Amino acid sequence: MPTHAGTPRTEVPGEALIEVRNVTRVYHRPRTSLTRPGAAVHALRDVSLTVRRGERFGIVGESGSGKSTLLRLLCALDRPTSGTIRFDGQDIAGRPEKRLRFLRENLQIVFQDPMSSLDPRMRVRDLVAEPLAALGLPAAERVSELLEQVGLPAEAADRYPHQFSGGQRQRIAIARALAPRPKVLVADEPVSALDVSVRGQILNLLADLADELGLTLVFVSHDLSVVRHVCETVAVMRAGEIVETGPVDEIWAAPAHPYTRTLLEAVPTLEGLL
Ligand SMILES: Nc1ncnc2c1ncn2[C@@H]1O[C@H](COP(=O)(O)OP(=O)(O)OP(=O)(O)O)[C@@H](O)[C@H]1O
Ligand SMILES: [Mg+2]
Numbered sequence: 001m002p003t004h005a006g007t008p009r010t011e012v013p014g015e016a017l018i019e020v021r022n023v024t025r026v027y028h029r030p031r032t033s034l035t036r037p038g039a040a041v042h043a044l045r046d047v048s049l050t051v052r053r054g055e056r057f058g059i060v061g062e063s064g065s066g067k068s069t070l071l072r073l074l075c076a077l078d079r080p081t082s083g084t085i086r087f088d089g090q091d092i093a094g095r096p097e098k099r100l101r102f103l104r105e106n107l108q109i110v111f112q113d114p115m116s117s118l119d120p121r122m123r124v125r126d127l128v129a130e131p132l133a134a135l136g137l138p139a140a141e142r143v144s145e146l147l148e149q150v151g152l153p154a155e156a157a158d159r160y161p162h163q164f165s166g167g168q169r170q171r172i173a174i175a176r177a178l179a180p181r182p183k184v185l186v187a188d189e190p191v192s193a194l195d196v197s198v199r200g201q202i203l204n205l206l207a208d209l210a211d212e213l214g215l216t217l218v219f220v221s222h223d224l225s226v227v228r229h230v231c232e233t234v235a236v237m238r239a240g241e242i243v244e245t246g247p248v249d250e251i252w253a254a255p256a257h258p259y260t261r262t263l264l265e266a267v268p269t270l271e272g273l274l
Pocket of ligand 1: 027028063066
């Protein structure tokens with residue numbers, strides 16, 4: 001695992017599950033003149049990281065640092081410009097969708113805003129069962145079990161997303177993500193659209209589920225205190241690069257990179273609330 005120069009950090013034991021090696025992603029802005037090409041944006045520059053089985057891995061950084069781009073690549077929703085990404089030993093970066101079934105079954109995503117990630121016209125029962133149907137897996141019995149796992153009553157199955165609070169909607173989104181029994185749950189800012197009062201509950205739910213189900217968690221936030229609450233390992237991103245990575249408690253106690261120090265000073269928003 002790469003670390004900030006000169007600061008060896010303790011390795012988390014366990015087998016590598018996700019291996020990102022030297023990944024770069026360049027986007028091209030639309031051209032604004034006939035003679036000049038659109039500007040190139042290096043969303044990721046030479047990023048390498050390893051997520052181990054059962055690990056809770058946080059990615060932290062300011063807006064525009066490349067967190068969501070990295071997640072999209074891990075989920076094979078986008079391709080790297082160069083570099084490799086392996087999931088459970090298999091290269092996913094260049095594969096066509098029809099050869100990604102193993103990834104779709106084993107990796108599920110929770111998005112930032114449950115209001116826009118859940119179809120408002122569908123009942124909770126169908127929303128939660130949808131990923132199973134998409135993979136041709138049986139859904140009967142599973143929905144009430146999933147609702148219970150995320151702390152919702154069985155009657156929730158017959159209601160629509162707008163009949164729930166923001167925190168409850170995020171619980172529905174988590175139930176839906178857990179439906180195919182994935183090994184990995186990927187979450188992009190899963191509490192930043194929620195009221196501060198329920199953020200702690202949703203973070204605790206994710207951490208408890210990861211424990212109970214032996215999930216590997218890849219968790220993105222701009223807030224290091226949120227990452228620290230849920231994750232054991234963190235990678236700190238800045239301008240498309242990982243500037244520091246290692247056990248979150250060690251980095252919290254003694255950040256090696258000046259940028260991590262500024263993050264620490266800027267965002268202790270959850271302290272006292274959890
Ligand atoms: N499809 C795209 N086309 C062009 N540029 C893009 C595209 N997606 C991302 N970018 C650029 O890549 C950089 C990284 O964006 P990304 O969304 O990964 O950041 P982020 O860390 O998730 O930020 P935020 O905290 O605001 O969600 C930004 O400069 C962004 O403008
Ligand atoms: Mg983002």
